Amino acid sequence: MDPELIDRIYECSFIPELWPGVLAELAGIAEAPGGSLVIAKDGAQYWTASPGSHERAEQLVRERWFWRGTLLARATAARHAGFLTVSDLFTPEELAQEPVFRDFWHPQGFGFPVGTIFSTPTGEYVTFVMTRLLDSGPVDRDAVHKLD
Numbered sequence: 001m002d003p004e005l006i007d008r009i010y011e012c013s014f015i016p017e018l019w020p021g022v023l024a025e026l027a028g029i030a031e032a033p034g035g036s037l038v039i040a041k042d043g044a045q046y047w048t049a050s051p052g053s054h055e056r057a058e059q060l061v062r063e064r065w066f067w068r069g070t071l072l073a074r075a076t077a078a079r080h081a082g083f084l085t086v087s088d089l090f091t092p093e094e095l096a097q098e099p100v101f102r103d104f105w106h107p108q109g110f111g112f113p114v115g116t117i118f119s120t121p122t123g124e125y126v127t128f129v130m131t132r133l134l135d136s137g138p139v140d141r142d143a144v145h146k147l148d
Contacts, residue, residue: 024050032130
């Protein structure tokens with residue numbers, strides 16, 4: 001990964017207003033139109049997104065799509081220190097039943113996310129997600145390794 005991008009990621013911890021641009025760069029690695037960051041603890045949420053996914057991220061959080069179905073539970077249970085694709089977490093049959101895909105992303109033409117989730121020492125869950133268009137196909141392993 002670009003060392004300057006890594007520096008910008010660290011800089012976001014001091015200047016959160018920089019996240020939308022950094023998320024756009026991360027989304028570019030995944031060849032996705034945008035990326036989002038959601039931080040949640042005990043129902044309180046903070047989120048931000050790149051310009052390419054801002055409206056979708058706002059709706060995703062407002063309507064609590066991440067908390068429907070098993071996506072977050074599976075991603076958390078994987079305890080993977082890095083990015084995962086949808087095929088790392090679901091079979092095609094399971095995916096067809098997952099609400100965020102079936103009822104939110106797929107109708108909008110999206111469906112191939114790559115993301116990571118981790119907890120902080122203070123108990124927040126931090127989630128990064130970049131979702132590709134269905135027509136673009138799955139995120140390849142090279143992009144996952146770059147994001148890691």
